Ligand SMILES: Cc1cc2nc3c(=O)[nH]c(=O)nc-3n(C[C@H](O)[C@H](O)[C@H](O)COP(=O)(O)OP(=O)(O)OC[C@H]3O[C@@H](n4cnc5c(N)ncnc54)[C@H](O)[C@@H]3O)c2cc1C
């Protein structure tokens with residue numbers, strides 16, 4: 001069978017985790033044997049692939065997660081439709097200086113996971129570690145020291161759901177996962193299947209990261225090489241005031257984020273989710289002062305996580321200007337990318353009756 005591609009795969013890891021014969025090549029799913037239909041067209045994978053755009057209506061209102069579901073009438077105010085359902089938005093940072101300095105923003109995500117493990121709230125945390133050349137890989141951390149191995153943002157996609165599968169397989173009962181919105185959506189869709197065999201009730205809490213876009217690893221390596229940087233020499237990446245900053249041992253390069261456009265994954269151009277709307281807690285830098293992480297606390301599980309880790313984080317209320325900034329960024333992403341969704345599918349905006357449907361591209 002010819003190898004087939006799914007061009008809008010966001011490399012969340014869900015299909016390789018929960019369906020044996022799905023494999024990845026160059027950070028994308030490939031179908032090379034045994035698969036009759038394929039993700040986003042039909043079958044089991046259709047029900048949970050975050051790019052099947054099937055929308056989570058499988059539960060018919062009986063889903064225990066409706067609290068965070070986009071289709072829930074609870075997300076009724078315009079603000080909540082932009083940011084998803086939430087209870088509270090705060091700024092937080094790790095109390096421990098070392099975690100704060102190592103963390104991408106305030107180190108709050110790492111601090112919360114370390115404390116949640118220490119206190120037995122969770123027994124495993126799926127984080128993203130990196131290879132020498134900054135490929136993001138899922139890692140099941142079971143101690144605070146292991147959580148620290150994942151500190152900091154990797155701006156390429158991480159198949160984090162594979163880590164969830166590994167944690168379940170290794171017998172952990174209270175699992176946390178950190179991931180971008182697409183990772184979170186894949187887990188929520190899997191949970192909405194209510195299949196006891198998948199054992200997804202062992203996922204206790206999902207921390208979603210704010211996300212504008214992720215980069216193709218291969219293109220990003222080449223992009224940096226053209227600017228005289230070997231990715232293996234990079235110590236840290238960050239985004240600040242519209243610039244993508246690359247820090248190596250002996251230099252710092254500030255690149256306008258627009259220049260990275262050719263490296264952006266195709267799937268991110270049709271993604272509407274800036275704040276990881278289906279997470280229990282979402283985390284990002286936008287909206288908070290430098291050195292702090294913004295936390296959108298959405299669910300009871302999210303509240304519990306923040307509450308058990310209070311001794312590891314300092315928190316303060318986010319002011320209205322901060323919240324408005326997050327809303328603006330989330331709204332802009334939805335508007336920008338909604339147009340791309342319609343374009344890509346050739347759907348006229350006057351006629352939205354066509355269910356979102358992507359066909360597989362074959363190499364034939
Ligand atoms: C691809 C990407 C794009 C982002 N874009 C934005 C943005 O536009 N605006 C914004 O405000 N914030 C964005 N963020 C979030 C931001 O970079 C920080 O992750 C967030 O503010 C938390 O900071 P922290 O100091 O608390 O995190 P830390 O304490 O450093 O913890 C970060 C956690 O995220 C995990 N992680 C890192 N990279 C990945 C990855 N690729 N996939 C899954 N998990 C990962 C780490 O393993 C770690 O557990 C983005 C993050 C990523 C990964």
Ligand code: SF4
Nearest residue numbers: 009010012013015049
């Ligand atoms: S988006 Fe996730 S579930 Fe869908 S094809 Fe890609 S890896 Fe598989």
Ligand code: SF4
Nearest residue numbers: 181182211214268271
């Ligand atoms: S922009 Fe959307 S699809 Fe791309 S990595 Fe972020 S959450 Fe996933």
